Amino acid sequence: MKRKLVREALSSGELLGNKIKVGGWIRTRRDSKGGFSFLELNDGSCLKNLQIIAHEHLPNYRDELLKLHPGASIIAEGSLVESPAAGQSVELEADSIQVLGFCDPLEYPLGKSRISFERLREIAHLRARTNTFGAIARLRNVLADATHRFFQGRGFLYFHAPIITSSDCEGAGEMFQVTHLDLENPPRDPESGKVDYKKDFFGKATKLTVSGQLEAETYACALGNVYTFGPTFRAENSNTARHLAEFWMIEPEMAFADLQDDADLAEDYLRYLFQDILERCPEDLKFFNERIEKGLLDKLENLAEAKFTRISYTEAIKLLEKNSDKFTFKPHWGIDLQSEHERYLSEQLFKGPVIVMDYPKEIKAFYMRLNDDNKTVAAMDVLLPQVGEIIGGSQREERLELLEARIRETGMLPEDYWWYCDLRRFGSVPHAGFGLGFERMVRFCSGMANIRDVIPFPRTPQSAEF
């Protein structure tokens, strides 16, 4: 007999009255005086458990089934029948229960009592077996699938950006080095005494990518619209609830597009994600709404229909200056917006998502298109209540001289970006794109307080267990 999922057993009326087989991990066992036990079985296919009735006449009842504790794995076969108990529609009357793996309750860390999220991070290899982390995993999965469906539905091509790279996309120098050299005794250039990367694996110094954008631009400038969805790495020493050293990013890039097109795409994509999870994850979202963030469902429902406010950086600064007393970091033209400013704009002033555009060029990356005022660039950040920046994007500088000048201004060499500059030499076109931090989105949609709890194995300063 082929195994059915608990989700199928609980949801499809078709299985009622049939013999089925299920497999999973015990959440609880309750022994009744009437000569049988209730086993709550979870297989991760949904939040709910399937109740299994184990009668004492089962041959292994006394020797095995009475030794089943939370965490033990079983396969059960039996009839799916209507349940007389409140709170569940069906239950499984077992004909046989095969124990695959016992679980010692004295050693198993996930007993009945509640465990803090901090503690669960230390046992991240087991935390997917809890309700919260099961729900996060399913939400992540739907958000990832919705991402592909959104872009595929619009004819975007899925582009696989390299992970190892020699260029620093954001020019911030916050990259992890990739090397094959013996760090205890690296080869050195005899004259300068510096490490000789010509002798390294790739013949030059290489890093883990901070963004797939530069490479995505090469494909956009040949194939039109593309998107990446892959891991990115940042060696920023930020110990916050919204920074990871390894996170996943979705980066669409569109040829023949400007900043307004970019903002339109960002809005449509975000609304699509909110609508899609509301439709496809109702049970898990209800759980988050009850357990993690009160009002989460209302928030998501509003955002699925929300109008986004678009304002310029200059206007935003004026508004923030009027409320200067509310901030620790005083706003004035030229500063990078701080989280407190971003949140104030979306939570207090506009009470919804805000797209801030046209930032001072000094605080943004070299590839952004210079505006006619010569002071600002065609950049945009999408801000959401609670989390602040969720998306960063821009129209790219497609004019060769201006791009080369900006590269020099930021202390880099155009030669090092020769292939990127070539796109401006050979049939340059206006183009634009953005990056959405996937974990920031999962965090926002689940209400989880810390970004470390929405990725299976978080990498943060001083922490890379597992």
Ligand code: 4AD
């Ligand atoms: O604003 P960022 O740095 O933009 C880029 O990397 C561009 N190359 C994107 C593009 O135009 N194709 O990062 C984009 C998003 C941020 O808005 C944020 O959501 C997320 O990536 N992000 C992080 N998420 C988790 N941990 C970190 N350390 C993050 N840094 C950025």
Ligand code: MG
């Ligand atoms: Mg940014």
